Amino acid sequence: MNVLSIQSHVAYGHVGNASAVFPMQRLGVEVWAVHTVQFSNHTGYGAWRGRVFDGPAIEELVEGIAERGVLPSCDGVLSGYMGSADIGTAILRAVARVRAANPAALYCCDPVIGDVGRGVFVRPGIPEFMRDHAVPAADLITPNQFELDYLSGIETRTLAEAKAAVAAVQASGPKVVLVTSLHTKETPDDSIDMLAGEGGRFWRLRTPRLSLSVNGAGDATAALFLVHYARSRSAGEALGAAAASVFGLLRRTAEAGAREILTVAAQDEFVAPSRTFPVEAV
Ligand SMILES: Nc1ncnc2c1ncn2[C@@H]1O[C@H](COP(=O)(O)OP(=O)(O)O)[C@@H](O)[C@H]1O
Ligand SMILES: Cc1ncc(COP(=O)(O)O)c(C=O)c1O
Ligand SMILES: [Mg+2]
Numbered sequence: 252m253n254v255l256s257i258q259s260h261v262a263y264g265h266v267g268n269a270s271a272v273f274p275m276q277r278l279g280v281e282v283w284a285v286h287t288v289q290f291s292n293h294t295g296y297g298a299w300r301g302r303v304f305d306g307p308a309i310e311e312l313v314e315g316i317a318e319r320g321v322l323p324s325c326d327g328v329l330s331g332y333m334g335s336a337d338i339g340t341a342i343l344r345a346v347a348r349v350r351a352a353n354p355a356a357l358y359c360c361d362p363v364i365g366d367v368g369r370g371v372f373v374r375p376g377i378p379e380f381m382r383d384h385a386v387p388a389a390d391l392i393t394p395n396q397f398e399l400d401y402l403s404g405i406e407t408r409t410l411a412e413a414k415a416a417v418a419a420v421q422a423s424g425p426k427v428v429l430v431t432s433l434h435t436k437e438t439p440d441d442s443i444d445m446l447a448g449e450g451g452r453f454w455r456l457r458t459p460r461l462s463l464s465v466n467g468a469g470d471a472t473a474a475l476f477l478v479h480y481a482r483s484r485s486a487g488e489a490l491g492a493a494a495a496s497v498f499g500l501l502r503r504t505a506e507a508g509a510r511e512i513l514t515v516a517a518q519d520e521f522v523a524p525s526r527t528f529p530v531e532a533v
Contacts, residue, residue, distance in 0.1 A: 252481060253281045253324050255316070255349060257309060257342050258331030258361075258470065260286035262301075264511040266293040267332055270467035271474035273514055274496070277521040278478050283325070285312045287334045287342075294372065295466040303334040306341035313345045322352035329477050331470050332363040333373070336380040343388055357481055360389035360425070361473035367397045367432070387424035391480060393473040394420075395432045410435045410446075410455070410533060417448040426450070427486050429476050429493075431469055445494050446533070449486035455533045456490050458498045463505040467512050472497050475521070487530050495524035502526075 254275055259267030272282045287309065290301035316322065328346050333339045346358045362381040365371040371378060382402050386392055392402075400407055402423075403416035413435055417428045426449060433444040433455075443460045446453060475496050479489035499520030504513045519525075 252279070252326045252478070253283065253321070254327045254329055254474075254477065255283045255285065255313075255325050255345065256329045256474070257285045257287060257345060258329070259288045259290065259334065260284070261290050261292050261299075263292045264467070265471075265514040266295075266467035267470055270470040270512065270514060271329065271331070273518070274471050274521045275474050275478055277518050278475075280478055283316060285309060285345075287332065287338045293466045304338065305335065306337035309338055309341035310344060313341075313348060317348060317352075322349055325349045325353055325356055327357040327359060327477055327481055329359045329361070329474060330385070331361040331473065333377055333380070333385075335374060336376045339377070339380045339385055343384060346388060357390045357477065358388060359391040359393065359473060359477040359480075360385050361393045361469060362386055362398050362402060363469070364394075364398045364401055366395060367434075370397075382423075386420065389425045391427040391429070391477060392420065392425045393429045393431060393469070393476055395469060396430060396434065399428075399430050399433075407433075408436055410437050413446055414448065414453050414533075417446065417453070418451075421448065427480060429472075429486070429490060431472055445490060447486040447490040452487075453533050454487040454490055454530050456494045456528050456530050458494065458528055461501050461505045463501065465501070465504060465510070465512050467514075468497055468501060471500065471512070471514070487532075491527065491530040492524075495527040496521050498528070499524045499526065 405416040475493035479492040503517035
């Protein structure tokens with residue numbers, strides 16, 4: 252399996268491609284990594300250095316890959332943090348080129364916009380670009396609850412509202428939706444939910460809430476979900492596999508008290524998660 256992964260990159264730590272690429276490789280996937288920004292570290296530190304690339308820089312790399320004649324063997328495109336709407340347009344052009352070469356390729360869009368508590372943390376114009384262009388073009392999307400609420404225009408407080416929001420977003424295009432870090436009235440305070448929706452069916456998975464706050468977990472989640480979905484073609488199965496790996500990764504990170512997720516040290520969790528959780532039809 253070959254995945255074109257177009258997202259941010261950091262030199263130090265693990266967010267964006269620095270979080271997504273290695274778990275996919277560990278699962279045996281060839282990853283063609285194109286970086287939308289190259290920063291010293293993630294923006295959660297409040298200070299960072301580096302540059303945001305532009306649309307033409309992305310298109311140039313995709314053109315070079317196309318010149319190798321390999322686009323027909325691309326099985327999926329994964330996108331995350333975009334940096335600018337111009338980069339977003341270049342990503343959607345890449346998706347169109349891949350689909351033209353391989354109509355079966357899947358586009359998984361992690362609509363990085365913001366987070367509960369932190370609010371919107373992307374540049375002006377990006378939230379609208381995600382909602383109006385990127386999400387409608389995607390086969391799979393992996394919003395957190397804040398992003399789901401923004402994309403659907405529904406403030407989700409209950410499981411029923413979350414399901415309605417997923418259905419509303421699906422009506423705009425994506426067949427499969429994975430909601431991360433979901434907390435509804437039904438969620439116990441010591442737990443965290445994920446909700447997957449496909450074809451009018453919904454599955455929920457609940458894990459303990461770990462006492463840590465890190466960046467990059469969402470990027471790893473989207474990558475793992477894409478790979479497992481592409482292999483199983485089942486949103487429920489992909490949810491179970493991705494969530495177990497991310498939980499193992501974060502449990503190890505919490506135990507170590509690390510500021511960055513332990514993408515390398517906890518790599519066995521990507522292949523053989525130490526703990527799995529029931530996937531419940533809801
Ligand atoms: N404190 C936590 N305890 C347990 N799991 C967590 C925690 N934070 C994140 N996760 C897991 O990582 C997944 C993705 O993280 P999330 O924070 O939702 O992504 P994003 O960074 O995109 O907002 C969540 O759905 C959850 O399964
Ligand atoms: C450069 C960059 N990419 C991606 C992310 C996304 O991280 P997360 O998975 O926590 O949403 C962040 C968040 O800080 C970031 O700074
Ligand atoms: Mg995210």
